[in-house]
Amino acid sequence: MKIGELAKQAGCLVETVRYYEREGLLPAAVRDEANNYRQYDHGHLERLTFIRRCRALDMTHGEIRALLQARVEPDASCESINELIDTHLAHVQARMAELKALEAQLSELRGQCHAARATRDCGILRELDQPGDAAWRSPSALPSHVAGSHCSTESPTHTRKDG
Template structure:
């Protein structure tokens, strides 16, 4: 594979350039080689790793969780129980957030369906003001 510029790497992964630089800064993505002019040159390993990071972020994993998952992925002979545990914990948090959002939806539906005819009688304005 031909080396990729930071812009091309971003295009291929859907990650913006500033985020790629941030991932490098925090050590999530290894620093690439550079041209004589100082331009970053990314290889296949960078592309695979950034896809992994992007998929992890899309699934809602934190940066630190992704860092740990990358560490686990570097040892394919190791048991999967740590990754399973991380996924189960994350799933429990997602389920908790879903329940919280359902409650929010119900409260907003109730407010929207009980509105009076004037702002003085509006339950939405009243709920936000109290």
């Protein structure tokens, strides 16, 4: 099948397929000698579907690579898979706690302005203008594992750059 059909069956964009190929998560397709089109098989679809399911769980490329490797070793222990999921779950739980703290901060901030008025009198802007208040810092100074919170200091295998 051609790349468009693969993308359609997997429920993603053609660019996503190309991206996973560039990242080495999806093996390169064989090129048709007549027209140089990529030709994919059912194995590509199965692997792409697996990758997309992992991404839906917000797994990093490194985690996906580890799971893909485990798939090709059917007689190996699944202990490393369990550890990977346990670690990922802990990251998700930590991010949830961060989001709860963020929610509390935003609620407190919203409480600073109860009525529409001129912006010069806005309690929210006044509160945000206060210098050096530790209460308004990010809920966590540590790099987070969950989408939207990866720091630039993380390794390339822990960034989210797909469609």
